Amino acid sequence: MLYPLCHHRLRNMTLTTCLTWMQEKRLQNFLKGKQLKLLYMASVHNFCSKDLLQRCCDQGPTITMIYTSDCIIGAYILDNYQDKKKVPVILLTLKESNILGCKIRPCFPLVRRHHGEFVYDKSSNFQIFLEKKKVVISLNVVEKLDLPPDTDISFQECQVFRCEDLLDTRKMTGVNELRESLLSAIRTYKPYRDLVRQVQILLLGPIGAGKSSFFNSVKSAFHGHVTHQAVVGSSRTGMSKQYRTYSIKDGKDGNPLPFILCDSMGLSEEGGLCMEDLLYILKGHISDRYQFNFMKPITQGHGNYIDFPLLRNRIHCVTFVFDVNSVENLSYEMLAKIKRIRRELIKCGVVHVVLLTCVDTMDLIKREDLIDIYKCMPVKLKIEAVHKKLGVALSDIFVVSNYISEWDLDPLKDVLVLSALRQMLLAADDFLEDLPLEEADTQCAKEKVNV
Numbered sequence: 001m002l003y004p005l006c007h008h009r010l011r012n013m014t015l016t017t018c019l020t021w022m023q024e025k026r027l028q029n030f031l032k033g034k035q036l037k038l039l040y041m042a043s044v045h046n047f048c049s050k051d052l053l054q055r056c057c058d059q060g061p062t063i064t065m066i067y068t069s070d071c072i073i074g075a076y077i078l079d080n081y082q083d084k085k086k087v088p089v090i091l092l093t094l095k096e097s098n099i100l101g102c103k104i105r106p107c108f109p110l111v112r113r114h115h116g117e118f119v120y121d122k123s124s125n126f127q128i129f130l131e132k133k134k135v136v137i138s139l140n141v142v143e144k145l146d147l148p149p150d151t152d153i154s155f156q157e158c159q160v161f162r163c164e165d166l167l168d169t170r171k172m173t174g175v176n177e178l179r180e181s182l183l184s185a186i187r188t189y190k191p192y193r194d195l196v197r198q199v200q201i202l203l204l205g206p207i208g209a210g211k212s213s214f215f216n217s218v219k220s221a222f223h224g225h226v227t228h229q230a231v232v233g234s235s236r237t238g239m240s241k242q243y244r245t246y247s248i249k250d251g252k253d254g255n256p257l258p259f260i261l262c263d264s265m266g267l268s269e270e271g272g273l274c275m276e277d278l279l280y281i282l283k284g285h286i287s288d289r290y291q292f293n294f295m296k297p298i299t300q301g302h303g304n305y306i307d308f309p310l311l312r313n314r315i316h317c318v319t320f321v322f323d324v325n326s327v328e329n330l331s332y333e334m335l336a337k338i339k340r341i342r343r344e345l346i347k348c349g350v351v352h353v354v355l356l357t358c359v360d361t362m363d364l365i366k367r368e369d370l371i372d373i374y375k376c377m378p379v380k381l382k383i384e385a386v387h388k389k390l391g392v393a394l395s396d397i398f399v400v401s402n403y404i405s406e407w408d409l410d411p412l413k414d415v416l417v418l419s420a421l422r423q424m425l426l427a428a429d430d431f432l433e434d435l436p437l438e439e440a441d442t443q444c445a446k447e448k449v450n451v
């Protein structure tokens with residue numbers, strides 16, 4: 001009994017797609033976001049049409065990919081793969097940078113059972129002779145697909161994929177559950193040893209990186225509708241000119257959540273947030289609504305200057321925010337500034353993470369990809385590039401797609417925003433836990449006096 005099972009497993013393990021990530025992605029987008037699940041691979045299943053039919057019938061829509069020496073041809077079968085009914089088919093060729101598609105008249109997909117044997121649908125514009133490893137395509141379709149002018153095409157491999165809806169109800173139910181559990185974990189989070197009631201997270205990054213938008217996204221997720229409290233937009237000199245410390249209520253009349261998002265002025269090569277102000281912010285000397293002046297840092301005596309900051313006024317976690325599309329092209333000066341800030345943070349023991357925004361605008365990335373965004377090749381590559389460039393650990397780099405102009409909440413966006421926020425809270429805990437015991441105890445006592 002054991003042997004056939006192992007054997008079966010072994011055979012299944014060899015089923016790997018011949019498509020590159022980019023090709024599969026392009027195909028997925030052509031098929032309006034369908035996910036491809038490999039069902040059949042001719043070289044593993046012995047180029048046998050009976051086998052193919054057995055494995056692929058009643059599986060819903062499928063796509064059969066034919067790999068020749070110089071092109072990849074696909075037959076997208078929009079209905080159940082069966083031998084009793086003609087079904088609509090779209091033929092396509094996978095080109096270097098695009099896909100050419102052509103609808104052909106409904107046909108029996110590939111093979112038809114006739115007196116117990118397999119015969120080919122002669123009337124079709126497209127037939128696969130699996131055993132002979134060749135496809136026959138009518139001349140007009142060959143032209144439409146921009147294939148070499150030959151109607152008999154030999155191939156080396158044939159694979160059939162089931163085309164599944166990526167965001168079916170079952171998956172969306174899972175996403176909604178995850179969203180609820182993240183909301184609940186954040187609501188019930190308590191800073192380490194109750195040293196403070198709310199941890200302070202500073203959003204720091206170049207002008208226009210999406211700092212204020214991230215705050216809006218977090219607030220939206222907790223309020224159950226999209227809100228745009230912080231002003232966002234694009235301005236060469238930066239939209240946010242005031243230091244804002246946003247405490248968010250859990251719902252309209254709820255209790256304050258256990259974190260404060262601190263939105264600062266953007267960093268810039270010339271102007272922007274200056275190093276002195278940043279250090280004052282980190283140490284808790286600057287209060288809400290301080291109007292930045294990039295020419296002159298805050299001074300003692302200013303209405304927004306806190307002379308004796310408590311632990312709760314300090315920054316417990318810094319989140320560097322970058323637009324995912326431009327993070328690799330930061331100028332030399334910007335990079336130097338960020339590295340200098342990182343050194344300061346390390347010196348002060350402030351834990352920091354990186355947030356990459358605008359993941360929705362990356363090439364080839366569609367809404368459906370947000371469900372498993374960390375597995376998407378371009379995102380993985382970006383995260384690795386940021387890790388190499390800035391030295392931040394891979395596990396401390398997160399991606400989000402902020403709410404921009406939409407009216408409705410999207411659980412996929414919420415899950416990304418809330419997962420990132422949860423990691424920021426854990427990072428803040430690391431900072432609190434790392435405080436010298438004596439300092440922590442003194443702060444604890446001071447906090448109690450000041451409640």
Ligand SMILES: Nc1nc2c(ncn2[C@@H]2O[C@H](COP(=O)(O)OP(=O)(O)OP(=O)(O)O)[C@@H](O)[C@H]2O)c(=O)[nH]1
Nearest residue numbers: 208209210211212213232233238239240266358402
């Ligand atoms: N598509 C998309 N656009 C985004 C995202 N995040 C921010 N944006 C847009 O990027 C622009 C800048 O966003 P802000 O939130 O104002 O950026 P900021 O970092 O606060 O900018 P400053 O205050 O000027 O430093 C706005 O037009 C936003 O709509 C995102 O995740 N996806």
Ligand SMILES: [Mg+2]
Nearest residue numbers: 211212239240
């Ligand atoms: Mg802003």
